[in-house]
Amino acid sequence: MRRVAITGLGxxxxxxxxVDELFTNLVAGRSGVCRLAAPLSxxxxxxxxxxxxxxxxxxxxxxxxxxxxxxxQLALVAAAQAIADARLDFAAERRERCGVCVGTSLGGAETTxxxxxxxxxxxxxxxxxxxxxxxxxxxxxxxxxIDYGLSGPNLTYxxxxxxxxxxxxxxxxxxxxxxxxxxxAGGAEAPLTxxxxxxxEAMRTLAVQDPQDPSSSxxxxxxxxxxxxxxxxxxxxxxxxxxxxxxxxxxxHAELSGYxxxxxxxxxxxxxxxxxxxxxxxxxxxxxxxxxxxxxxNAHGTGTLQNDAVETAALKEVFGKRAYSVPVxxxxxxxxxxxxxxxxxxxxxxxxxxxxxxxxxxxxxxSPDAACDLDYVAGRARTGMMLRTVLSNSxxxxxxxxxxxxxxxARH
Amino acid sequence: MSTLxxxxxxxxxxxxxxREQLAPDAQLSALGVDSLGMLELMFQIEDRFGITxxxxxxxxxxxxxxxxxxxxKLVAPQREAPMTPTCTP
Numbered sequence: 001m002r003r004v005a006i007t008g009l010g011x012x013x014x015x016x017x018x019v020d021e022l023f024t025n026l027v028a029g030r031s032g033v034c035r036l037a038a039p040l041s042x043x044x045x046x047x048x049x050x051x052x053x054x055x056x057x058x059x060x061x062x063x064x065x066x067x068x069x070x071x072x073q074l075a076l077v078a079a080a081q082a083i084a085d086a087r088l089d090f091a092a093e094r095r096e097r098c099g100v101c102v103g104t105s106l107g108g109a110e111t112t113x114x115x116x117x118x119x120x121x122x123x124x125x126x127x128x129x130x131x132x133x134x135x136x137x138x139x140x141x142x143x144x145x146i147d148y149g150l151s152g153p154n155l156t157y158x159x160x161x162x163x164x165x166x167x168x169x170x171x172x173x174x175x176x177x178x179x180x181x182x183x184x185a186g187g188a189e190a191p192l193t194x195x196x197x198x199x200x201e202a203m204r205t206l207a208v209q210d211p212q213d214p215s216s217s218x219x220x221x222x223x224x225x226x227x228x229x230x231x232x233x234x235x236x237x238x239x240x241x242x243x244x245x246x247x248x249x250x251x252x253h254a255e256l257s258g259y260x261x262x263x264x265x266x267x268x269x270x271x272x273x274x275x276x277x278x279x280x281x282x283x284x285x286x287x288x289x290x291x292x293x294x295x296x297x298n299a300h301g302t303g304t305l306q307n308d309a310v311e312t313a314a315l316k317e318v319f320g321k322r323a324y325s326v327p328v329x330x331x332x333x334x335x336x337x338x339x340x341x342x343x344x345x346x347x348x349x350x351x352x353x354x355x356x357x358x359x360x361x362x363x364x365x366x367s368p369d370a371a372c373d374l375d376y377v378a379g380r381a382r383t384g385m386m387l388r389t390v391l392s393n394s395x396x397x398x399x400x401x402x403x404x405x406x407x408x409x410a411r412h
Numbered sequence: 413m414s415t416l417x418x419x420x421x422x423x424x425x426x427x428x429x430x431r432e433q434l435a436p437d438a439q440l441s442a443l444g445v446d447s448l449g450m451l452e453l454m455f456q457i458e459d460r461f462g463i464t465x466x467x468x469x470x471x472x473x474x475x476x477x478x479x480x481x482x483x484x485k486l487v488a489p490q491r492e493a494p495m496t497p498t499c500t501p
Contacts, residue, residue, distance in 0.1 A: 063427055063449065066452065067448075126455050129451035129452050130448050130452070133448070
């Protein structure tokens with residue numbers, strides 16, 4: 001089977017608008033979670049989130065901005081980074097063999113909310129003419145295809161919190177089966193609008209703001225965890241058929257060698273140990289790997305009571321006794337839950353861990369939970385590690401479980 | 413201020429253009445104002461000129477001057493229209 005090289009990485013995320021800045025802050029244990037500014041802070045019970053320091057006006061002209069929801073703005077900048085990092089010149093490629101896969105849960109949430117506000121709150125007919133084009137969930141993927149002339153497959157996956165993990169996995173599959181040579185794959189989410197936050201609050205699944213330190217409110221695996229914290233951002237990777245990458249002299253970050261996809265069918269939100277276990281096993285099987293090969297797990301680790309306990313149990317099923325010694329960390333403790341973009345962001349982080357031999361910590365794990373008793377790399381990053389294979393989990397409302405595996409390029 | 417100058421001010425603000433770019437014969441599409449952009453501009457024209465534009469979607473507005481003529485045709489009759497009596501004597 002054809003192999004998939006990861007040749008470019010790009011992020012616009014809480015804690016960093018490029019991979020270096022993000023990773024440096026993660027290793028330092030800094031948190032991008034904060035109290036949201038007014039007016040959000042005045043109307044929400046738990047006004048916390050993980051925003052990105054990003055102004056679209058610095059990247060796009062005024063006419064362009066009219067057509068781009070924030071989600072697409074974030075994505076276009078992150079994708080451009082990945083392309084630059086890969087030193088890809090699409091003019092030199094067969095563009096019908098290049099495609100795009102994007103994962104997003106909400107698409108253009110800000111545009112959608114503005115439109116409803118115009119119609120229902122202002123009782124006006126003046127909905128912006130670009131609303132549909134900016135809000136539609138495939139807008140981001142479409143603009144990437146247009147901007148770079150990529151006329152191969154152009155797909156958008158929306159499977160809630162696993163959307164962009166699915167996007168990466170499906171992109172890799174297309175390269176493996178020979179349809180394409182290059183795929184731009186990633187995810188984007190810009191959910192920090194009042195309506196979206198209010199809807200999530202209604203589910204009682206968001207973290208309670210820590211009164212002393214809002215930045216510590218997301219506590220994966222801790223006994224004191226109270227829920228997840230929403231974040232915004234985008235992350236993209238350039239994926240290439242291995243020989244194609246080698247032939248053009250590309251620098252290969254790692255190999256995307258495993259992808260497991262299963263579904264929990266028991267409940268619309270409640271995760272299942274069986275589903276998560278199966279997804280991890282499927283990823284290992286697709287990579288031809290034994291669980292003993294995994295050196296680090298970037299957990300889904302949302303900070304909800306249910307996910308963290310179930311994921312811990314699933315890790316024990318997969319790894320057996322070794323589950324207690326494989327380092328597992330949730331970087332959501334620092335960058336929040338980017339929903340549709342989470343899978344891609346965390347995979348980029350996992351690949352960077354591979355390259356640098358550093359495992360970022362799970363922060364704010366000050367009080368252990370008896371049901372969560374693994375090595376979560378609490379409080380401090382580990383450096384100087386020999387990492388050859390990493391596994392990244394993404395488990396979603398609706399039940400789509402997606403697991404990705406990356407292996408070091410150095411072994412080839 | 414003339415209709416042309418007022419329209420130019422709108423486009424300068426919304427599209428970050430210069431007055432020199434907005435000569436009467438300048439092509440709107442070349443300035444980044446596409447068909448959807450025109451629809452959005454209609455809202456601002458209504459507000460700025462105090463007129464109500466018809467619901468039809470004019471397709472012959474290709475240059476800055478085309479829009480000026482369009483506005484002027486609508487402004488004159490709407491300003492001259494007699495007040496409709498609200499009560500009979």
